[in-house]
Amino acid sequence: MLGLPLLAAALLAGACTDGGGTDQGQGATTAPASTSASAGTPSVAPSTGGPVTIPKSAFVDLPAELRKSAPQPMQVADALPKLCAEEFATGGRSTAAAAMMSIYKTPKDPPENVPYGTLHQTVFAFAGTGAADYLRRVRAALQPCRSFSEAGNTVTVRSQPLAGAGDDALLVTLTRPATGLDGSPVGGTATSQITVVKVADAVTVVHDQGWEGTSNNPDFADDFARAAVRGLDSWQR
Numbered sequence: 001m002l003g004l005p006l007l008a009a010a011l012l013a014g015a016c017t018d019g020g021g022t023d024q025g026q027g028a029t030t031a032p033a034s035t036s037a038s039a040g041t042p043s044v045a046p047s048t049g050g051p052v053t054i055p056k057s058a059f060v061d062l063p064a065e066l067r068k069s070a071p072q073p074m075q076v077a078d079a080l081p082k083l084c085a086e087e088f089a090t091g092g093r094s095t096a097a098a099a100m101m102s103i104y105k106t107p108k109d110p111p112e113n114v115p116y117g118t119l120h121q122t123v124f125a126f127a128g129t130g131a132a133d134y135l136r137r138v139r140a141a142l143q144p145c146r147s148f149s150e151a152g153n154t155v156t157v158r159s160q161p162l163a164g165a166g167d168d169a170l171l172v173t174l175t176r177p178a179t180g181l182d183g184s185p186v187g188g189t190a191t192s193q194i195t196v197v198k199v200a201d202a203v204t205v206v207h208d209q210g211w212e213g214t215s216n217n218p219d220f221a222d223d224f225a226r227a228a229v230r231g232l233d234s235w236q237r
Helices: 004-013 130-142 218-236
Strands: 096-104 117-125 147-150 153-161 168-179 185-199 202-210
Touching (some): 130 153, 130 168, 168 218, 185 218
Antiparallel strands (some): 096 117, 117 202, 147 153
């Protein structure tokens, strides 16, 4: 299993990935009419009031030793987790949105091994107080959502502040009965985690899931959050 210090060092060495998509679930290279979401064009930070581009540098990139396959853009509607309802959607309040999927492994995994997990990451840009308002709406939406049903299983939800990540951050842990590839119970539980991080006028939602229903490694949450902060910070500041 990948040790926490090694993962942190690997993430610090990584470059950033491509972005695309909108909160409304449009194609991965489109955005609302007044904005753009492009992989390589220069960006204007949301605070300037100009057109917003979400560049590849805004996303977490996994370095080669962690990357199982090339990152791929995906629709925001597919990237955002859905628990009891649409807790992580912006309701059209963002000025731009984009999403990427990264499939990761551990550095010593042989090529024939299955992946260790996936990251579905969404980046939102906001104007004014929109980023702070989004965190407040997410927290309020999660408060009554203590559990939900998924594929006939009960998934419990625990949310807590995540200290030391960006301007504000939230960590959500989902716990469900562990199942095999065919969906049958195998005993024990499996977890996945959602990290929501605000940096200036942008927010990212990172959903870390183990491969094929296995658990993610909760020790990685801080590392992924710090990598997400670096991406947003390098874009905006």
